[in-house]
Amino acid sequence: MEKKKIVVCDHIHEKGLEILKNEQDIEVVNAADVPKGESLYKVVSDADIVITRSPTPVDEPFLEAAKNLKAIVRAGVGVDNVDIDGCSRRGIIVMNVPTANTIAAVELTMAHMLSCVRSFPYAHNQLKLERIWKRENWLGTELKGKKLGIIGFGNIGSRVGIRAKAFEMDVITYDPYIPPEKATDLGIKYTTNFDDILACDIITIHTPKNKETINMIDRDEIAKMKDGVILINCARGGLYNEEALYEGLKSGKIRFAGIDVFAKEPATDNKLLELDNIIVTPHLGANTIESQEKIATQAAQAAIEAARGSSYPNALNLPIKEDEIPPFVRPYLELSQKIGFLAAQVNKGAFKSIKVVTEGEIGEYLKSLTTFVVVGALKESLGEAVNYVNAEFVAKERGIDIINKTQPNTSGYKNKITVKLTTDKDVIEISGTIFEESVQRIVEINNFAIDVEPKGKMILFKNTDVPGVIGQVGMILAKHNINIADFRLGRDQHGQALAVIIVDDDVSKETLKELSNLEACISVHYAIL
The missing domain is CATH 3.40.50.720 (NAD(P)-binding Rossmann-like Domain)
Structure with a gap:
């Protein structure tokens, strides 16, 4: 053998x-x-x-x-x-x-929370190392009755919520990618307004690290928090902007922070360690027996x-085997995942259903295409937690209907794939195809005919079809030093237009807000592929 x-x-x-x-x-x-x-x-x-x-x-x-x-x-x-x-x-x-490591991370979060409200490490050091007995130095607060804001309500966040409820805390969560009942069934409040979290006494974060969550708590968010807030991060370094965190702790705006993870590790020279109102551990989230x-x-x-070769539990990628997948299918698999990823960035909210429709011979591979679409759609919110093996199981667990079907080819394209993502906020439908051997193209977005490569940084700007809009958009982007690499426009029969603008530079929230304030603007979204 x-x-x-x-x-x-x-x-x-x-x-x-x-x-x-x-x-x-x-x-x-x-x-x-x-x-x-x-x-x-x-x-x-x-x-x-x-x-x-x-x-x-x-x-x-x-x-x-x-x-x-x-x-x-x-x-x-x-x-x-x-x-x-x-x-x-x-x-x-x-x-x-x-x-x-779920339970280990949950319990570490609770340990940091308790340490922050009672200053345990500092009281311990004063007595054990300095041999000083001064109870009056260590007047703490109780968790009971305090409002806890949980950002991200997955495996870890939800269990933190359950334990916080046992401490008789008032718990509220923000997670736009879950159905509200996942929280409310546990007796935990659910909000779609991030400011509700910022108004809490204690805030803890439990999200993947991606472009949406990096620096999720920055100066603007800290400024909105109540004086004396306590912040906890046992998830990923960089979710809190460390410079803003330092300033908030230094000024006293943030009373205490409990931090297990850092943007750069090992963090032995991180200036947060200089402060006396922070409790730190060296990335111990998984460190239990x-x-x-x-x-x-x-x-x-x-x-x-x-x-x-029997199975690949929690596979994060999927190799394409030469003898199983024809060469023409490969670019469609990649395109499918990109369309799912784009749809999730544009239509943020709790997913209700993901529908995949194929036209042409590509329909023979509908199941594989659906898997790639679901991975792409869920990656936006779940990051590494979703993969090609568990994608549809994770979707089902979250109450998301997965629908797929083939239909006669009436579009004029040899092959076409359409993804329809329905959330509690909106519906978006995106179609794509492959030209020549591997040229990927998005050809339709919500019934607007378009021709755009699914690549790079893109602004989707929908507006009433009136003169001068393109010029106004260009002026705002120029004002913010954003260079336009490509500009594709689709129009419908109802007096509306959709522009997909490919840009070379990052687009800030401020820029998007200025675009949304244009009189002709119906909606504006930013996505990165």
């Missing part, structure tokens, strides 16, 4: 190693103590599967060395150290272990299943 070789590149709990060693068809190599670089490259040169953690960079040199690699298991949630695109090009499946054991055992099991 030929054994599959699994190399463990970093330290994992012994239980995980035991699982691997007990499999007769698996050869396990524990390379956790092998120096990174050339020494490790020799070990992984004939590996079928590798298990890694954050210390091992799975970059181009690593992948170039691991010629036989079929799959990578990241023992944990974050995959910042893995070149996923590089893996995909080589047909290597990347998996992670996304839920093993139970969590580490779960991570190791789940990673080991995933590696074994991948080695045998």
Whole structure:
């Protein structure tokens, strides 16, 4: 019997190693103590599967060395150290272990919350290190009756809410990507107005890190908060702007902060450490015995299943196999995901349904196309939590209807895919096709005929079709030093027009607000593909 070789590149709990060693068809190599670089490259040169953690960079040199690699298991949630695109090009499946540390992260959040209201670390240090007994220095507050704002109500945020309710806190959550009943069924208030969160006594964030959530709490948001607010971040570094956080803590606007994660780690020289109203931990979200054991055992099991080819739990990418997918289908898969991603950026809200309709022979691959659409749509809000394996399950769990069908080809295009995304706010329908061999094009948005490449930074500007609008839009963009790379216009029979403007520069909220204030403007959205 030929054994599959699994190399463990970093330290994992012994239980995980035991699982691997007990499999007769698996050869396990524990390379956790092998120096990174050339020494490790020799070990992984004939590996079928590798298990890694954050210390091992799975970059181009690593992948170039691991010629036989079929799959990578990241023992944990974050995959910042893995070149996923590089893996995909080589047909290597990347998996992670996304839920093993849920309870650990939840309890750490509560620990930070309690530490902030009672100053436990500082009181401890004064007594233990300085041998000073001054109870009057440490007058705290109680969690009971305080209003807690939770940003992001997924696996971790929702469990924080449940525990906060047990402390008799008044809990409210902001998460535009969940149905309100997910919160209200737990006795937790749900809001679509972010200012409701900013008015809370304590705020904690539990979102993925993406373009929408980076610097989600910045100077403007802190200015709106009540004096003496407490901020907690045990999710991802960079969700709070650290400069703004520092200023808020320094001025006393923010009474206390509990921070486990930083924009740059290790954060030994971060100036936040200078302050005496912040409680910090060195990214301990997953650091419990139970969590580490779960991570190791789940990673080991995933590696074994991948080695045998039986399944790829929590796969973050999907290699295209030459013998299963015709070449003409590949660009449609990519286009489908882009359309789903674009639709979710334009039509923000709690998803109700995702409908995928195909015309032409591409319809034979409707199921695969639907999976890519759903991944694209959910990536906007869930980031790494959604993948090609769990996409439709995650959608179902969130009460999202997935509808797909083929229909006769009446559009004039050889093949066409249409995605209709319905949220509690609006409906958007986007169609696309492929020209020549792989030229991707969006050809219709909400019945406006358009011809635009789904790539880059784009403004979608809908307006009443009157003279002078294009000039006004151009002037506003010029005022903000935003260069227009492409401008595509669609018109309908009802006196309305839709412009898709491709720009070279980032577009600020201020710019979008100015555009929305134009008299002819019906709606304006910004998306990045």
